[in-house]
Amino acid sequence: MLNDQMKQTIFYLSDRTGITAESLGQTLLSQFESIAFVTQTLPYIDNEKKALEVVELINRNARENGIRPVLFSTLVQPEIKAILHNSQALMLDVFEHFIAPLEQEFKIHSSHRVGKKHSSEDKEAYEHRIHAVNYALNTDDGLAIKQYSKADIILLGVSRSGKTPTALYLAMQFGIYTANYPITEEDLENYELPSWALQFKDKLFGLEIDAKRLQEIRTERRANSRYSSQQQCEFEVKEINKLYTREAIPTINTTTHSIEEIATKIIAQSNLKR
Amino acid sequence: MLNDQMKQTIFYLSDRTGITAESLGQTLLSQFESIAFVTQTLPYIDNEKKALEVVELINRNARENGIRPVLFSTLVQPEIKAILHNSQALMLDVFEHFIAPLEQEFKIHSSHRVGKKHSSEDKEAYEHRIHAVNYALNTDDGLAIKQYSKADIILLGVSRSGKTPTALYLAMQFGIYTANYPITEEDLENYELPSWALQFKDKLFGLEIDAKRLQEIRTERRANSRYSSQQQCEFEVKEINKLYTREAIPTINTTTHSIEEIATKIIAQSNLKR
Secondary structure (H helix, E strand, O other): OOOOOOOEEEEEEOOOOOHHHHHHHHHHHOOOOOOOEEEEEEOOOOOHHHHHHHHHHHHHHHHHHOOOOEEEEOOOOHHHHHHHOOOOOEEEEHHHHHHHHHHHHHOOOOOOOOOOOOOHHHHHHHHHHHHHHHHHHHOHHHOOHHHHHHOOEEEEEOOOOOHHHHHHHHHHHHOOOEEEEEOOHHHHHOOOOOHHHHHHHHHEEEEEOOHHHHHHHHHHHOOOOOOOOHHHHHHHHHHHHHHHHHOOOOEEEOOOOOHHHHHHHHHHHHOOOO | OOOOOOOEEEEEEOOOOOHHHHHHHHHHHOOOOOOOEEEEEEOOOOOHHHHHHHHHHHHHHHHHHOOOOEEEEOOOOHHHHHHHOOOOOEEEEHHHHHHHHHHHHHOOOOOOOOOOOOOHHHHHHHHHHHHHHHHHHHOHHHOOHHHHHHOOEEEEEOOOOOHHHHHHHHHHHHOOOEEEEEOOHHHHHOOOOOHHHHHHHHHEEEEEOOHHHHHHHHHHHOOOOOOOOHHHHHHHHHHHHHHHHHOOOOEEEOOOOOHHHHHHHHHHHHOOOO
């Protein structure tokens, strides 16, 4: 067993970006809270020379640490994988485990080739994502309201409640046209939605945040100001939550969630297509 | 075997965001180019009631399509998984395959619990990512040059060569402080780098793009203009490539790569930490 001073090395290995291997590994390793991990991603390992260098790196790590490293691999090419199987690591091979049952199910052989060109549909979906990112930037923080008819969703929230990162993530990961609009103190004192919002009622989604967390974030930005004062943060939070309730706007509380969680929960709640 | 008119349904199942299951599934399915897939992601399946609804949905799909659906699952809780094992789908269970060898390797049991709170280190890493996103926005398109001392990397390129989405992705996915600066016609005619660049020479990274593709993108934005003309695009591309060579700035050609690929290749080439 690992003792408290030792760290377990994890390698993520891929012939492409390595993002899938990382994502899978992080999910699995989060189940072992008591272990300290050191991770290294090795992407674009797509020829035998690079594979041999990786084996050397792994074996050196095993020798120096005295602990067998763990390898998450999404390598596709059999001849590259064969080289890695000779390393002194526990190799968890995503392809080996899942490609065989899929081939059997679909009754065809998979291509075992790396980095397919995007099909025409993929290309379209990709360009849609890039357009969505540009849209999110163009409509950030209440800009370009006249483009709201193109929005899939319009995020509302007080300043620093997480609107911009959430909008960018929804656009980048899922190609969702996401605008965001800051609800100001003036809006809150008027006890009504800004006038543009009436015709887009079904696209509105409210971000909530706890007053204490809001104060922390605002203090980072502008310490000792009215903007970051406890009183102001509590006022804005209380009033915007009332506004959401009064106008029956669906909401999510962002306080303890990551942008990945916030974005996927918004999609689920509003029946958007991911 | 599936015939040409039929589509294979894929479900991505998770008790959290579903992003890992999607990422893994997309990687594997890209190996079966001849099959048409219809995919649906079912995130936050974290109680028995939801699990039973999913089984119903899957079984209805199997009945109506006459093809057994495939399920990629990152479900963690044994009692939820047990319910899903009764559905009429081929269930590919990421946890079942990989948790056991990891438990054996680490000689401890995993927690089999969902959605761990972030540890303090995770929280720090998360906040770093959000700060990096804000940094990328604050320094987008040549803004706030006086903040360049904080940059991990500064992307250069002509207008519409992919600087902004790449910078945002590097920040959001990897927490890398990424600024971006547009090289203008004036810079190119002066045959030199902008004056601020001299002290940040080791942070510069150049985006290349083929003139034909640049023309397409600029035409979408402003058709029939000098900006989107063949002559102008060819001039800018030729001159910026000369500039990169002359100044020994590392580069990547963005023409046929996705932002995920561009970002991960930049990291690999410049020895940044992901």
